[in-house]
Amino acid sequence: MFSRVLLRSLEKIFKTTGCTKRNYSPKISFNKVTDSTVKSLRDLLGEKKVFTEEAVREQHSHDESYHTSAMPDVVVFPDSVEYVSKVVAFCNTNRIPVVPYGTGTGLEGGVNAVQGGVSINMKNMDKVVEVNGLDFDVTVQPGITREALNSYCRDTGMWFPIDPGADCSVCGMCATSASGTNAVKYGTMRENVLNLEVVLPDGRIIHTSGKGRRAKKTSAGFNMTNLFVGSEGTLGIITQATVKMHGIPEKTVVAYCHFKKIEDAVDTVIQIVSSGIPVAKCEFLDDSAIKAFNAYSDYHMPVAHSLFMEVHGPEASVHHLFNEITTLCISNNGYGFTGAEQAEDRARLWKARHEMLYAVNALVPGSKSFVTDVCVPVTKLTEIIVKTKQWIDKANIIGPIVGHVGDGNFHVFFPIKPGDTTALNTVLDISKQMVLLSLALNGTCTGEHGIGLGKRKYLLQEVGEDGVSAMQQVKQALDPNGIMNPGKIFY
Numbered sequence: 418m419f420s421r422v423l424l425r426s427l428e429k430i431f432k433t434t435g436c437t438k439r440n441y442s443p444k445i446s447f448n449k450v451t452d453s454t455v456k457s458l459r460d461l462l463g464e465k466k467v468f469t470e471e472a473v474r475e476q477h478s479h480d481e482s483y484h485t486s487a488m489p490d491v492v493v494f495p496d497s498v499e500y501v502s503k504v505v506a507f508c509n510t511n512r513i514p515v516v517p518y519g520t521g522t523g524l525e526g527g528v529n530a531v532q533g534g535v536s537i538n539m540k541n542m543d544k545v546v547e548v549n550g551l552d553f554d555v556t557v558q559p560g561i562t563r564e565a566l567n568s569y570c571r572d573t574g575m576w577f578p579i580d581p582g583a584d585c586s587v588c589g590m591c592a593t594s595a596s597g598t599n600a601v602k603y604g605t606m607r608e609n610v611l612n613l614e615v616v617l618p619d620g621r622i623i624h625t626s627g628k629g630r631r632a633k634k635t636s637a638g639f640n641m642t643n644l645f646v647g648s649e650g651t652l653g654i655i656t657q658a659t660v661k662m663h664g665i666p667e668k669t670v671v672a673y674c675h676f677k678k679i680e681d682a683v684d685t686v687i688q689i690v691s692s693g694i695p696v697a698k699c700e701f702l703d704d705s706a707i708k709a710f711n712a713y714s715d716y717h718m719p720v721a722h723s724l725f726m727e728v729h730g731p732e733a734s735v736h737h738l739f740n741e742i743t744t745l746c747i748s749n750n751g752y753g754f755t756g757a758e759q760a761e762d763r764a765r766l767w768k769a770r771h772e773m774l775y776a777v778n779a780l781v782p783g784s785k786s787f788v789t790d791v792c793v794p795v796t797k798l799t800e801i802i803v804k805t806k807q808w809i810d811k812a813n814i815i816g817p818i819v820g821h822v823g824d825g826n827f828h829v830f831f832p833i834k835p836g837d838t839t840a841l842n843t844v845l846d847i848s849k850q851m852v853l854l855s856l857a858l859n860g861t862c863t864g865e866h867g868i869g870l871g872k873r874k875y876l877l878q879e880v881g882e883d884g885v886s887a888m889q890q891v892k893q894a895l896d897p898n899g900i901m902n903p904g905k906i907f908y
């Protein structure tokens with residue numbers, strides 16, 4: 418049923434655009450990178466910022482996902498926006514693909530240079546440009562990582578809470594609209610970016626909210642900032658970001674609790690969120706995830722579906738929230754409710770949560786995990802998680818379920834041995850079922866990892882034919898030569 422609707426929509430698009438079935442974007446042909454291209458880049462940037470060595474290209478050919486690597490022809494390391502602008506303008510004139518590279522921790526093949534070209538690594542632009550403590554905002558260069566930003570700001574009493582686990586670049590996070598564990602209270606990158614400096618494909622440098630502006634709200638024209646948040650390097654290169662900061666909470670308490678029935682655990686989340694309890698983190702780990710977690714991180718939790726939660730705020734309110742959460746967990750048959758206030762205990766728990774990937778991979782030595790990412794309205798969460806668990810059990814494969822359930826967002830980690838195509842096909846099938854169910858429940862095919870390469874096939878179904886063609890018109894207007902990260906988001 419779904420696939421027939423999808424096919425009909427695709428056929429319509431092919432008819433109106435004259436594109437092929439495999440590629441519903443007009444086919445763009447790029448020029449090859451030659452010795453003379455490399456020489457020109459060296460003339461622009463200097464000898465030491467341009468690399469063609471295989472080891473460097475290989476490192477820039479993939480992210481942390483399962484997608485097949487694809488090497489750029491050359492990798493450059495600019496150290497100023499002017500250099501970025503010169504390189505991009507040069508590539509535009511010469512019809513050469515440009516692939517922005519942050520720290521390569523993405524999970525949908527965003528940095529893989531599927532058409533070759535120039536990979537632009539932002540790591541040499543990693544400074545804090547401005548700190549406005551009283552306004553709770555900072556302006557940073559693209560390559561600074563979120564942990565480096567937090568270390569820099571520690572003494573200001575502010576922190577940047579968006580936490581995807583990996584220590585990725587702040588502008589890579591803008592580009593993927595990253596989120597993670599704290600989004601349920603602090604929002605995702607979409608809610609936390611005030612202004613971006615962007616190098617457009619023709620080399621122009623724009624400030625999406627106007628140069629230097631950092632007002633908390635604006636009604637001045639289109640929201641260009643959020644056009645670039647989540648654009649995955651397909652519209653331009655983000656060379657500076659002004660982001661919101663938050664006060665370091667006076668008090669932080671974590672709690673975890675276990676459930677025999679998966680429905681009880683997820684229903685508790687729905688009740689916590691719908692009763693307006695402002696949890697800062699609300700993570701679900703199913704029994705299989707807890708098994709991996711215990712083995713890898715030396716915890717001894719009951720092997721049961723579990724919630725890990727955190728509350729932030731002034732002392733009195735934190736204790737009040739903690740009591741409310743305890744009551745809800747217990748009323749849904751939760752057991753083993755445990756709280757922790759000490760910074761070391763909290764850090765140990767969240768470190769172990771963030772290491773789930775490695776914990777799951779350790780279950781199947783030599784494996785690499787395929788990770789899914791869907792997000793539904795919170796009230797639909799029980800239905801989709803229960804169904805997902807049934808699909809995993811029926812397929813008789815290992816697939817721990819882990820999620821930022823306070824937002825309705827969850828993942829399955831499937832450890833797969835290289836070359837095990839049977840397992841990969843089973844996993845691809847479950848992943849597809851999850852996406853289709855998520856869409857049917859008015860959710861999305863990706864809550865936080867982006868479209869990249871792996872979710873392109875679902876975009877049409879998610880936003881519709883006119884939605885995709887409007888996105889493509891924006892792309893065409895800003896990047897008429899299609900040089901920016903070709904092959905991502907759209908086919």
Ligand SMILES: Cc1cc2c(cc1C)N(C[C@H](O)[C@H](O)[C@H](O)COP(=O)(O)OP(=O)(O)OC[C@H]1O[C@@H](n3cnc4c(N)ncnc43)[C@H](O)[C@@H]1O)c1[nH]c(=O)[nH]c(=O)c1N2
Binds near residue numbers: 521583588589592594
């Ligand atoms: C162990 C682990 C755990 C997680 C995650 C990864 C890993 C390895 N992630 C995914 C990842 O950390 C996230 O997508 C980051 O935002 C990627 O940032 P990088 O700097 O690594 O971008 P990376 O270099 O991987 O690039 C990602 C995309 O952004 C583009 N890009 C990068 N820098 C750009 C710039 N300056 N301008 C324009 N485009 C640019 C690239 O072209 C690419 O398309 C995640 N994510 C999440 O949201 N929630 C989570 O819970 C997790 N958890």
Ligand SMILES: CCCCCCC(=O)C(=O)O
Binds near residue numbers: 481482597771774786
């Ligand atoms: C390479 C797989 C990394 C998995 C991280 C998934 C994730 O988003 C999480 O919350 O954990």
Ligand SMILES: [Mn+2]
Binds near residue numbers: 597821
């Ligand atoms: Mn996640």
